[in-house]
Amino acid sequence: MDENSMAKDSADRSGADSHGPDSHSADVIVVGGGFAGVTAARELARKGVRVLLIDRNPYHQFQPLLYQAATVQLGVSEVARPLRDIFRGERKVRVVVAEVTGVDPRAKTVTTADGGTYSAGHLVIAAGAEANFFNTPGAEENGFPLYSVEDAVDLGSAFVAALDEADRGAYDGELHVVVIGGGPTGVETAGAVAETIKYVIPDYFSPELAGRCHAHLVDMLPNVLNAFADRSKEYAQRNLERMGVQVHLGVGVSEVTREKVVLADGTEIPARITVWAGGLKASPLIAAAGLPQGRGGRVDVDPDLTVPGFEGVYVLGDAANMTDARGDRLPQLGSCAQQAGKWAARNILADRAGRPREPFKYVDKGYMAMVGRGSAVAEIGRKRMLMTGPLAFLAWLGVHVVLLSGGLQKLRALVSWPSGFISHRRSYVLLPRERS
Numbered sequence: 001m002d003e004n005s006m007a008k009d010s011a012d013r014s015g016a017d018s019h020g021p022d023s024h025s026a027d028v029i030v031v032g033g034g035f036a037g038v039t040a041a042r043e044l045a046r047k048g049v050r051v052l053l054i055d056r057n058p059y060h061q062f063q064p065l066l067y068q069a070a071t072v073q074l075g076v077s078e079v080a081r082p083l084r085d086i087f088r089g090e091r092k093v094r095v096v097v098a099e100v101t102g103v104d105p106r107a108k109t110v111t112t113a114d115g116g117t118y119s120a121g122h123l124v125i126a127a128g129a130e131a132n133f134f135n136t137p138g139a140e141e142n143g144f145p146l147y148s149v150e151d152a153v154d155l156g157s158a159f160v161a162a163l164d165e166a167d168r169g170a171y172d173g174e175l176h177v178v179v180i181g182g183g184p185t186g187v188e189t190a191g192a193v194a195e196t197i198k199y200v201i202p203d204y205f206s207p208e209l210a211g212r213c214h215a216h217l218v219d220m221l222p223n224v225l226n227a228f229a230d231r232s233k234e235y236a237q238r239n240l241e242r243m244g245v246q247v248h249l250g251v252g253v254s255e256v257t258r259e260k261v262v263l264a265d266g267t268e269i270p271a272r273i274t275v276w277a278g279g280l281k282a283s284p285l286i287a288a289a290g291l292p293q294g295r296g297g298r299v300d301v302d303p304d305l306t307v308p309g310f311e312g313v314y315v316l317g318d319a320a321n322m323t324d325a326r327g328d329r330l331p332q333l334g335s336c337a338q339q340a341g342k343w344a345a346r347n348i349l350a351d352r353a354g355r356p357r358e359p360f361k362y363v364d365k366g367y368m369a370m371v372g373r374g375s376a377v378a379e380i381g382r383k384r385m386l387m388t389g390p391l392a393f394l395a396w397l398g399v400h401v402v403l404l405s406g407g408l409q410k411l412r413a414l415v416s417w418p419s420g421f422i423s424h425r426r427s428y429v430l431l432p433r434e435r436s
């Protein structure tokens with residue numbers, strides 16, 4: 001029996017072509033509607049498998065563009081898409097919006113904060129990651145992480161509020177924005193803040209206020225973009241400094257307060273706003289599920305993406321330490337999570353058809369980071385073909401349009417990105433939230 005007839009047979013036997021409103025069971029439960037979870041659910045549904053997709057948010061968020069939302073270059077609807085829109089008309093996928101509080105990987109049940117319990121034959125855990133503050137005193141209380149749409153709105157609102165306060169004279173000092181972490185997120189955020197200071201604040205406020213604003217980037221390593229080639233690292237640092245970012249390298253952060261960032265060598269950088277891009281750890285759900293944790297709290301999965309010792313449980317994307325056929329660790333990237341989602345679906349179909357699972361074959365598309373307008377680094381493909389400048393900038397735009405989910409979102413991005421880059425307009429409204 002092939003995959004399609006197998007799946008149809010399963011649907012026929014369950015007597016359900018779609019989920020009823022009270023259905024708490026399915027063939028597969030997917031926890032997390034990020035890159036990995038959405039892709040897995042879509043692939044399974046296409047083959048007739050009934051999926052329950054559970055996420056705490058009613059939307060799928062697009063992390064690569066969060067720094068643009070945080071600097072008000074894009075609106076929330078350009079960096080998030082409703083899950084119900086992604087799966088509209090897809091009767092095999094039931095979206096449940098709820099906080100998952102417990103997973104029993106042996107019974108294959110999932111519990112939600114409102115007391116719901118859901119069960120399935122297979123579990124796919126794709127709950128992503130969260131900021132890792134590495135116990136740095138004051139970092140969690142006073143720093144702004146950047147992992148979710150809420151984080152981006154909090155950071156953007158604080159930045160706009162700080163500018164308004166400075167403009168009306170609530171304080172007449174200098175406005176320092178300190179970004180901690182020199183990886184792609186930190187570099188992109190620091191670059192976007194510097195561009196805002198250079199091109200936006202003089203127009204929207206005054207050149208005098210722009211003269212009082214400063215962007216900093218701090219990392220304990222001796223260079224930015226540590227995973228990249230030396231030429232990319234040098235290019236990114238040179239361009240950040242050219243744009244006015246003060247780069248502090250080779251020294252860690254020992255404390256973050258409301259007014260400053262203290263470095264391990266005693267240097268104090270005044271900070272009105274501190275952005276924490278210093279690292280990630282797996283979702284706390286992994287520990288709650290009692291799954292074996294490896295580096296970063298993530299699950300060391302087998303090459304076929306299953307959890308050793310837990311039949312029918314898959315962990316994907318940022319929640320997992322995934323390896324390729326040679327045993328090399330795979331990166332925490334959107335395209336890797338997407339491909340893992342597709343592969344897990346394929347292996348679940350194999351399980352259901354009684355065929356052997358296959359080890360995940362990752363197609364390495366390389367690394368990229370945006371530094372500023374017309375300025376980016378890209379190392380394309382497994383062979384790391386190096387690009388910098390406008391060509392890399394265009395490659396970054398192209399790759400991220402492809403990663404975006406849905407034609408409408410791609411179209412919106414194609415219109416709003418270039419116009420935002422050219423005009424430096426900031427026309428989006430951020431509604432401030434009460435920070436949790």
Ligand SMILES: Cc1cc2nc3c(=O)[nH]c(=O)nc-3n(C[C@H](O)[C@H](O)[C@H](O)COP(=O)(O)OP(=O)(O)OC[C@H]3O[C@@H](n4cnc5c(N)ncnc54)[C@H](O)[C@@H]3O)c2cc1C
Nearest residue numbers: 032034035036056063064100127128317318332333334337
């Ligand atoms: C700021 C930033 C910039 C990035 N830039 C790039 C880039 O330029 N290119 C690139 O390829 N990659 C980039 N990445 C990495 C990429 O976004 C991640 O690797 C990818 O999102 C991982 O996908 P995922 O599906 O594993 O997790 P996520 O996309 O994080 O999805 C996890 C989902 O699980 C849900 N969830 C978590 N816990 C619970 C719970 N308890 N109950 C219910 N739901 C829950 C969350 O709401 C979320 O929807 C970036 C990441 C960040 C943070």
